[in-house]
Amino acid sequence: MNLTTLGWDGAWAEALAVHEDRALTPARVLAVHRGRYAVRAGQGDALVPAAGALEAAARDPAELPAVGDWVALRRGEAIRHVLPRRTLLSRADDDAREEALAANVDLCLVTTSLDLDLNLRRLERFVALARAGGVEVLLVCTKGDLSRDPAGQAEEVSAAVGAETIVLSALDGWGVNALRARLVPQRTAALVGMSGVGKSTLVNLLLGEQRQRTLAVRERDARGRHATTHRELFVLDDGALLIDTPGLRLPRMASAAGVEDAFADVVAAAERCRFGDCRHDGEPGCGVAAAIAAGELDPKRLDAMRKLEREGRSAAERRERERQFARHHRKEIRARTRHR
Numbered sequence: 106m107n108l109t110t111l112g113w114d115g116a117w118a119e120a121l122a123v124h125e126d127r128a129l130t131p132a133r134v135l136a137v138h139r140g141r142y143a144v145r146a147g148q149g150d151a152l153v154p155a156a157g158a159l160e161a162a163a164r165d166p167a168e169l170p171a172v173g174d175w176v177a178l179r180r181g182e183a184i185r186h187v188l189p190r191r192t193l194l195s196r197a198d199d200d201a202r203e204e205a206l207a208a209n210v211d212l213c214l215v216t217t218s219l220d221l222d223l224n225l226r227r228l229e230r231f232v233a234l235a236r237a238g239g240v241e242v243l244l245v246c247t248k249g250d251l252s253r254d255p256a257g258q259a260e261e262v263s264a265a266v267g268a269e270t271i272v273l274s275a276l277d278g279w280g281v282n283a284l285r286a287r288l289v290p291q292r293t294a295a296l297v298g299m300s301g302v303g304k305s306t307l308v309n310l311l312l313g314e315q316r317q318r319t320l321a322v323r324e325r326d327a328r329g330r331h332a333t334t335h336r337e338l339f340v341l342d343d344g345a346l347l348i349d350t351p352g353l354r355l356p357r358m359a360s361a362a363g364v365e366d367a368f369a370d371v372v373a374a375a376e377r378c379r380f381g382d383c384r385h386d387g388e389p390g391c392g393v394a395a396a397i398a399a400g401e402l403d404p405k406r407l408d409a410m411r412k413l414e415r416e417g418r419s420a421a422e423r424r425e426r427e428r429q430f431a432r433h434h435r436k437e438i439r440a441r442t443r444h445r
Contacts, residue, residue, distance in 0.1 A: 108133070108147060110344055112209070112291045117175050120188045129177040129185060134170050134208075136337040142170050148181060156183045164428060167195050167359075171205035172336040172348055173293055192239040194295060196356035197420040203359040207295045207336060207348045212287065213240040216298035216307070218248040219258055219272070227355065228266045229367060229409050231297055234356055237363025237417075243287060244270040245296075247303035250277050265403070267369055275306045285311065290344030300352025308349045311341055361417035368410040374402050 111133045121131050132146035141152050155170055156179070163169050170176050170187050177186040194206040194213060213235035217228055228244065235242045246262060249255035249272045256272060263270035271287075273280025284307070288294050296304040336350045358364070365372050371393060375383065379390025385407060387394075396402035 108145075110291065110340065111145060112293060112346060113175070117188060120175075121177055124177060124186060126177075126179075126185075128180055130181060131188075132176055132178050132184075133338070134172050134174045134176060136172060136335055137170070138335065142176075142184060144176065144178070144184075146178060146181060151181060153178065153181070154183050156185050159184060159186070165203045165424065166198065167193070167203035167205040169205070171208045172338055173208040173210060173295070175209065194235060194238045194240060194297065195359050196234060196353070197359040197416075198357075201357075201420040201423040203420075203424065206297065206350055206353075206356075207293075209293060210238070210240050210295045210348065211289075211292040212294040213238075213242050214245045214284075214294055214296045215242055215268070216245045216247060216296055216302045216304050217262070218302040219246050219252040219255060220248050222299070222301075223262070225262070225265050226405070226409055227299070228262070228268075229406075230355065230358070230413065231353075232266055232268050233358065233364050233367035233413050235297070235363075236366040237358070237360060239363075240295075242268045244268050245284060245307075246270060246272040247275060247307065249280060250274040267367065275303055275310055281307075281310055285343075288341065288343070288345035288347065291346070293338070293346040293348060295348040295350060297350050297353065299354055302352070304349055304352070308339065308347065311347060312339060313342065358413050358417035358420060360421045361414045364410060364413045364417060367413075368406060370402055371406055371410050 108131060113131060117131065121129060130146055132144035134142050134144055136143040138152070141154055143150065143152050160169065168187070170184055174190065175188040176184045177188065179185045190208045192210050193208050194210055195203050196206060198204045215228060215231040215235065217223055232242050244262060244266065246255070246259045252258050259270045259272035271280065271283050273284060275281065296307065298304055336348060338346060338348045340346055374393045374396035375385065377392025377395065380388060383391050385391050385393040393402065393407060397404050397407070
């Protein structure tokens with residue numbers, strides 16, 4: 106099996122060679138199933154565990170193999186190493202630990218529907234999550250058939266969120282080819298968004314067959330229901346790679362990195378501030394306040410950026426405190442052991 110169809114290249118080969126172990130073979134993670142990993146290697150597909158040493162060394166769930174990772178197998182039996190990631194989509198879990206959603210993604214397809222549950226603040230969060238991981242973003246507005254002016258509404262969303270947008274209707278079929286044109290052979294795109302926005306329907310359309318289960322939204326509030334239960338990487342007929350993910354309502358930021366990239370309009374206004382340390386909170390000569398007063402900047406954008414930055418910093422600081430505590434605890438144990 107030719108691994109170049111999955112994106113393998115010379116740089117990945119060099120990353121594998123660093124381990125100086127000829128018994129290691131490369132594979133890409135296609136799905137994760139209860140601690141076991143569906144991988145595709147040169148010998149074919151397999152379901153393998155992670156080596157105990159790899160699991161023991163992981164400080165956060167994000168350091169374990171994720172869908173899209175390139176990994177090194179020892180004789181095809183277990184994952185010994187995760188090769189250095191080029192990009193990572195991740196979020197903070199309930200304990201502020203970083204959890205990987207998908208690795209080595211080239212294009213994040215932030216998916217929303219043009220129905221009653223369109224939420225700009227939620228879209229900003231997804232865009233920030235993607236850019237924090239170093240991933241290019243494309244907003245995909247589905248269910249365009251439910252909008253009186255789908256193109257106009259998509260343009261409004263693009264301007265409000267600060268990201269390129271395309272609009273389509275899976276029901277009527279229009280706009281899907283525009284999405285296909287953005288998917289490139291040997292490059293990986295990942296669909297992220299809420300439940301019920303049509304991610305699984307899009308996967309089925311792009312695959313040309315019913316591979317992903319779909320569910321109707323609830324009629325009373327147009328809210329979606331979870332159809333996809335795990336993350337999975339698919340190879341499309343033209344060689345493009347696509348990761349489908351379960352619906353996420355409000356993924357927490359794992360760090361503040363990348364947040365400013367998602368709010369380029371706020372950053373541009375801040376560059377006109379009189380003082381370099383301006384907090385945009387009533388200081389004289391504040392460029393952000395001036396942009397808001399002139400109607401050039403929505404004040405909700407500033408509020409949203411601050412909220413995501415606080416959330417990301419809080420999660421990162423909590424992880425660092427826990428790591429410091431763990432290091433101190435290990436030192437105490439070693440000291441007690443030496444004095445026995």
